Amino acid sequence: MQRSVLPSQLKIACSNCNLRELCLPVDLSVDEMKKMELLSHAKHYYARGSYLYRSGDKLQSLYAIHSGSFKTQFLHEDGREQVTGFQMVGEIIGLDAISTDRHSCDAIALESSEVCELPFNKLEVLSRELPSLQHHLHKIMSSEIVRSQGIMLLLGSMRAEQRLAAFLLNLSQRFAARGLSPTMFQLRMSRHEIGSYLGLQLETVSRAFSHFQEDGLISVKVRSIEILSLQRLQLCLNGSP
Amino acid sequence: MQRSVLPSQLKIACSNCNLRELCLPVDLSVDEMKKMELLSHAKHYYARGSYLYRSGDKLQSLYAIHSGSFKTQFLHEDGREQVTGFQMVGEIIGLDAISTDRHSCDAIALESSEVCELPFNKLEVLSRELPSLQHHLHKIMSSEIVRSQGIMLLLGSMRAEQRLAAFLLNLSQRFAARGLSPTMFQLRMSRHEIGSYLGLQLETVSRAFSHFQEDGLISVKVRSIEILSLQRLQLCLNGSP
DNA sequence: CGCCGGATTGAAGGTACTCAATCCGTGTGG
DNA sequence: CCACACGGATTGAGTACCTTCAATCCGGCG
Numbered sequence: 001m002q003r004s005v006l007p008s009q010l011k012i013a014c015s016n017c018n019l020r021e022l023c024l025p026v027d028l029s030v031d032e033m034k035k036m037e038l039l040s041h042a043k044h045y046y047a048r049g050s051y052l053y054r055s056g057d058k059l060q061s062l063y064a065i066h067s068g069s070f071k072t073q074f075l076h077e078d079g080r081e082q083v084t085g086f087q088m089v090g091e092i093i094g095l096d097a098i099s100t101d102r103h104s105c106d107a108i109a110l111e112s113s114e115v116c117e118l119p120f121n122k123l124e125v126l127s128r129e130l131p132s133l134q135h136h137l138h139k140i141m142s143s144e145i146v147r148s149q150g151i152m153l154l155l156g157s158m159r160a161e162q163r164l165a166a167f168l169l170n171l172s173q174r175f176a177a178r179g180l181s182p183t184m185f186q187l188r189m190s191r192h193e194i195g196s197y198l199g200l201q202l203e204t205v206s207r208a209f210s211h212f213q214e215d216g217l218i219s220v221k222v223r224s225i226e227i228l229s230l231q232r233l234q235l236c237l238n239g240s241p
Numbered sequence: 242m243q244r245s246v247l248p249s250q251l252k253i254a255c256s257n258c259n260l261r262e263l264c265l266p267v268d269l270s271v272d273e274m275k276k277m278e279l280l281s282h283a284k285h286y287y288a289r290g291s292y293l294y295r296s297g298d299k300l301q302s303l304y305a306i307h308s309g310s311f312k313t314q315f316l317h318e319d320g321r322e323q324v325t326g327f328q329m330v331g332e333i334i335g336l337d338a339i340s341t342d343r344h345s346c347d348a349i350a351l352e353s354s355e356v357c358e359l360p361f362n363k364l365e366v367l368s369r370e371l372p373s374l375q376h377h378l379h380k381i382m383s384s385e386i387v388r389s390q391g392i393m394l395l396l397g398s399m400r401a402e403q404r405l406a407a408f409l410l411n412l413s414q415r416f417a418a419r420g421l422s423p424t425m426f427q428l429r430m431s432r433h434e435i436g437s438y439l440g441l442q443l444e445t446v447s448r449a450f451s452h453f454q455e456d457g458l459i460s461v462k463v464r465s466i467e468i469l470s471l472q473r474l475q476l477c478l479n480g481s482p
Numbered sequence: 483c484g485c486c487g488g489a490t491t492g493a494a495g496g497t498a499c500t501c502a503a504t505c506c507g508t509g510t511g512g
Numbered sequence: 513c514c515a516c517a518c519g520g521a522t523t524g525a526g527t528a529c530c531t532t533c534a535a536t537c538c539g540g541c542g
Binding site for chain 3: 431432433443444447448450451463
């Protein structure tokens with residue numbers, strides 16, 4: 001579905017936590033480095049199930065995920081809920097709030113996690129002085145737009161098993177981009193959450209997992225996944241019956 | 242689904258075409274006005290069916306729609322297609338390209354239309370000098386993210402008739418925000434395109450229209466729509482059977 | 483007039499949903 | 513230490529909704 005996004009996502013994550021690795025794409029001058037450090041960034045811990053922010057909260061900061069993972073979910077008045085994304089290490093979260101100055105969705109930790117806070121007003125000030133930061137911020141927002149186009153395609157035109165294949169392949173790529181195994185990983189979310197994300201009922205998700213396992217595409221042990229054939233999973237995504 | 246977005250969308254549309262009405266939210270100084278005018282903006286015409294840009298095209302500009310309307314569609318290798326949005330007067334189009342420096346979808350005129358070109362590099366330079374422009378650009382991008390959250394909710398959790406109700410109500414709001422009738426309007430897109438946007442087959446869209454008409458919610462004459470009861474349409478959206 | 487594309491309508495079939503029972507792993511308390 | 517309870521996951525059966533395929537209608541245009 002979408003390509004790996006780690007490098008771009010991480011870059012503005014932190015200016016002085018881990019400067020060499022996480023800093024801006026273009027090498028910055030010493031002077032520019034100093035400016036980056038103005039971007040104070042408190043690090044915070046979140047326990048599994050706790051809220052990073054809630055729908056309606058005022059925009060304070062964007063958040064760079066240092067460890068762990070989150071889900072974002074969109075709640076409708078009538079109780080309908082939709083998981084709009086799962087975010088992992090190095091990704092930026094909170095962009096939805098810039099539009100109205102208030103968050104439009106909830107962000108909840110899927111496991112104990114650590115985030116780096118990036119006060120948004122400081123980010124705007126700084127990005128006026130650092131063109132590469134400015135452009136980078138634009139790229140991150142645009143990536144989020146492109147990502148959602150991919151989800152729309154998935155929700156609008158794929159069958160259940162294709163959706164799950166797309167989901168697994170996307171996770172695989174993102175793990176790979178982080179130097180983790182692209183074929184063996186732990187899911188941090190429940191079947192219900194996967195279903196909400198993919199526009200399916202949890203039972204359908206479960207059945208699709210079972211079917212993939214029967215066909216030898218993957219090995220599933222509840223939340224432990226091993227992908228046995230990335231190729232065949234890709235074929236499944238492309239709609240081979 | 243989502244609130245009207247006209248005011249914010251129009252603001253950066255044009256600095257000197259129609260300065261008083263379309264300019265930045267905050268009143269700018271004369272000096273700032275002059276800077277805005279640096280943002281040269283060629284106006285271009287597009288015939289019905291012609292491409293504003295194609296997937297893969299290099300990012301040159303963002304486009305502010307002056308008249309007419311467009312659709313954006315996302316094509317997958319395997320032939321799958323998904324209409325990701327319908328854009329009308331005052332909306333900004335092309336944000337998807339910032340991510341990779343290339344457009345990720347096609348934009349096609351639904352009728353003869355006029356757009357104002359906003360060279361993106363100039364926009365970045367200028368927004369470093371004009372904080373209100375900078376913030377505004379951020380808001381527009383964030384709005385697009387929030388908009389897609391709404392579509393995800395629609396595609397992920399609504400039944401066919403709820404989706405169509407949401408679609409009609411959204412159009413209604415957007416027409417109203419432009420000073421047009423919120424209850425009588427012409428659709429610029431085919432049943433097939435509506436279906437692609439809503440994740441439905443064109444026949445299902447057609448049946449839903451017919452059903453709404455039978456129930457006295459709307460009056461349909463092919464592409465001429467009259468909403469007879471916004472309230473009841475809203476109820477339908479909220480899932481009353 | 484007759485064609486053409488888009489829209490409507492009908493009938494049959496399939497996919498995923500709903501409801502329900504069961505399973506399994508984890509954690510808790512006797 | 514084991515039994516039990518609990519939540520999440522799996523599996524089954526029946527059904528609803530939407531899709532698919534097909535026929536027909538309608539309006540615009542050559």
